[in-house]
Amino acid sequence: MEIRELRYFVVLAEELHFGRAAQRLEIAQPPLSRAIARLERRLGVMLLERTTRKVTLTEAGAVLLSEGRAILSAVAAAERRTQQAAQRRSRLVLAVKSGTAAELLARLLDAYRAERGAATVDLLLCEAHQQQTLLQDGQADVALLHLPFDSTAGLDSETLYTEGQVAILPTSHPLAGRSEIRMAEVTALPDLPMARWPDPGGNYPEGPGVEVRNLTQLFQLIALGRTTVVVPESAGTDLRRDLAAVPVLDAPPVTTVIAWPSHSRLRSVADLIRIATRL
Numbered sequence: 001m002e003i004r005e006l007r008y009f010v011v012l013a014e015e016l017h018f019g020r021a022a023q024r025l026e027i028a029q030p031p032l033s034r035a036i037a038r039l040e041r042r043l044g045v046m047l048l049e050r051t052t053r054k055v056t057l058t059e060a061g062a063v064l065l066s067e068g069r070a071i072l073s074a075v076a077a078a079e080r081r082t083q084q085a086a087q088r089r090s091r092l093v094l095a096v097k098s099g100t101a102a103e104l105l106a107r108l109l110d111a112y113r114a115e116r117g118a119a120t121v122d123l124l125l126c127e128a129h130q131q132q133t134l135l136q137d138g139q140a141d142v143a144l145l146h147l148p149f150d151s152t153a154g155l156d157s158e159t160l161y162t163e164g165q166v167a168i169l170p171t172s173h174p175l176a177g178r179s180e181i182r183m184a185e186v187t188a189l190p191d192l193p194m195a196r197w198p199d200p201g202g203n204y205p206e207g208p209g210v211e212v213r214n215l216t217q218l219f220q221l222i223a224l225g226r227t228t229v230v231v232p233e234s235a236g237t238d239l240r241r242d243l244a245a246v247p248v249l250d251a252p253p254v255t256t257v258i259a260w261p262s263h264s265r266l267r268s269v270a271d272l273i274r275i276a277t278r279l
Contacts, residue, residue, distance in 0.1 A: 003075060005039045006068045008032055009047065013065040016055045077138025077261075090119035092268045095140035098125040099215030100235050101256055104160065104279070105144070111275050119268035127213040129200045135261050142269050146232060147255040151200065157259040158277050165251035166236040168222050168229050169244050176244035183230070183250050192228040195221070219243060232256075 012021040012032065022029040040047050047061035057065065096105060112118055124140050131143035132151055144160075145152060167186045169176045175185065187194055193209035195218055204211050210227045212218040215235060221227050223242045232254040236245030258276045260269050 005035050007072060008035045009039055010065060010068045010072060013057055013061060073137045080138040090268055091122060092119040093122045093124050093140045095124045095126055095131045095134045095143035101144050107279055108276050111279060112272055115271060128197050141266060142260045142272055145257050145259050152259050155259040156262045157257040158273055160256045160258055160276055162253050162255045163233045164253060165230050165248050166233050166245040167248050168231060168236060170223055170225055171242050171244045178246050180249050181246045183248055186230060195227040195229045
C-alpha cells in the first residue's frame with residue numbers, strides 16, 4: 001500500500017462521503033475515487049459499500065481503518081522523531097496529567113537537570129487518558145501514567161510508587177472533618193454525586209455526576225458543592241483552602257509508572273527513567 005492511498009482511505013472512512021473527504025484532503029473527487037478503487041484492487045477486497053445515497057464500511061474496511069490510523073500515526077511519529085534527532089540541542093517531551101504527581105515531578109526534574117549532558121525537558125500537561133496517545137503518535141517521549149486508570153498497552157514502563165486514595169470534599173461538608181472514610185459513604189452522598197471521567201475513547205459513563213476532564217475544572221466544581229471525587233493521595237496535596245482530602249480506607253491503590261514507546265532508543269529517555277526509578 002502507498003501511504004497517500006492509505007491517508008485518502010482513512011479520511012473517506014471517517015467522513016463516509018466522497019465530497020466531504022475530498023474537501024478535507026483538498027483534492028478533487030475523481031482522483032479520490034480512483035485512488036480508493038486502486039487500493040481495493042491492490043488488496044483484492046471491497047473496502048466500501050457504495051450506493052447512490054450513502055457510503056458504508058465493509059468488515060474489511062473497518063479493519064483497515066483501525067490499522068491505517070495506527071500506520072499513519074507511526075509514520076508521523078517517525079517524521080517527528082527524525083527531525084528531533086537532527087536538532088543540535090537535545091529536547092525531551094514529558095507528558096503528565098495536569099495536577100498529578102506534583103512532588104515526584106519536581107524532584108525528578110531537579111535531579112535530571114543536574115545530570116551532565118541532560119536534555120531540555122518540555123512538559124506537556126494533558127487531560128485524562130491523553131498520555132498514551134501522545135506517546136504513540138510521537139508528540140511525547142515519556143509519560144507518567146497512573147494504574148489502573150491509564151493503560152500501558154503497547155508501551156514499556158517501570159513502576160515508581162503505589163499510594164492510597166482520598167476523597168476531595170468541600171471544607172463545609174460534614175464529612176470533611178473525618179480522619180477516614182469508606183467508598184460506600186462517598187458514593188452514597190446525595191448532594192455530591194461522583195464526578196464522571198471519560199474513558200480512553202472519550203465516552204462518559206452513565207450517572208448523575210458532572211462530566212470532567214481535568215483536576216482544575218473538577219476542584220472548582222467540588223468547591224461549588226456540585227460534585228466529589230476519589231483521587232490518588234498525591235493529587236490531594238496543596239489543595240485550595242475551601243477543599244479537604246479525606247483518606248478512603250477501602251479504595252483500590254494507585255500505581256504511578258513512567259512509560260515510553262517500546263521502540264524508543266533515545267539516551268535522554270533512558271537517563272530520565274533511570275533517575276525516576278532511583279528516586
